[in-house]
Amino acid sequence: xxxxxxxxxxxxxxxxxxxxxxxxxxxxxxxxxxxxxxxxxxxxxxxxxxxxxxxxxxxxxxxxxxxxxxxxxxxxxxxxxxxxxxxxxxxxxxxxxxxxxxxxxxxxxxxxxxxxxxxxxxxxxxxxxxxxxxxxxxxxxxxxxxxxxxxxxxxxxxxxxxxxxxxxxxxxxxxxxxxxxxxxxxxxxxxxxxx
Numbered sequence: 001x002x003x004x005x006x007x008x009x010x011x012x013x014x015x016x017x018x019x020x021x022x023x024x025x026x027x028x029x030x031x032x033x034x035x036x037x038x039x040x041x042x043x044x045x046x047x048x049x050x051x052x053x054x055x056x057x058x059x060x061x062x063x064x065x066x067x068x069x070x071x072x073x074x075x076x077x078x079x080x081x082x083x084x085x086x087x088x089x090x091x092x093x094x095x096x097x098x099x100x101x102x103x104x105x106x107x108x109x110x111x112x113x114x115x116x117x118x119x120x121x122x123x124x125x126x127x128x129x130x131x132x133x134x135x136x137x138x139x140x141x142x143x144x145x146x147x148x149x150x151x152x153x154x155x156x157x158x159x160x161x162x163x164x165x166x167x168x169x170x171x172x173x174x175x176x177x178x179x180x181x182x183x184x185x186x187x188x189x190x191x192x193x194x195x
Contacts, residue, residue: 056115057076057102057107057115057119058076060115060116060119061074061076061100061119061123064116064119064120064123064148065123065126067147067148068120068123068124068127068144068147068148070123070126070127070130072095072096072097072098072126072130073096073097073098074088074097074098074099074100074123074126075091075097075098075099075100076100076102077099077100077101077102078101078102078103078104078107079101079102079103079104080103080104080105081103082101082102082103084101085102085103085106085161085164085165086100086101086102086103086106086118086121086122087100087101087122088100088101088122088125088126088129089101090129095129095130095133098126098129100119100122102118105164106160106161106164109160109164110157110160113149113150113152113153113156114153114156114157114160116148116149116153117145117149117150117153117154117156117157118157120144120145120146120147120148120149121138121141121142121145121149121154121157122141123144123145124140124141124142124143124144124145125141127144128140128141128144138175139174139175139176139177142154142175142176142177143177146176151176151179151180154175154176155172155176158172158175
């Protein structure tokens, strides 16, 4: 509970019931023409850095949505930090609209093919949400993404992701399945039974 005591001062009751004096924080504003120009320049750079990737990514997402027959709207947001680096979440309870969050630092590391693979993977999650919501797996999202992006791009993006996160990763075949050519290679089978 707050009670005002004099101009700019306030008292807060703590858990024990005693009063603790807190002073309000005030920001100092430096307003010189030089600072204003710097602020304007930084704003321009920030908008330039964010606007170009989002517009490009939106075009790629819309193209991939068409290729994967996903009618759901996907809104893109570029953030300074995302615990999952790239993540997707429904924006409503009906799962008609989704929010795709991308961490700027990692986004700027990707070439066009890797970006396409990352976005295809996230759209795989959209497809799963709308068709099999209880089966969300990375492998299933990758299988759907591999319909519209090549395996080499997926392998490169996982290598970059693990380096970016400082993680060791997992065997790539666990995430992508065996390479297409390896599926038709005959393997020797050794019996586990003994005579």
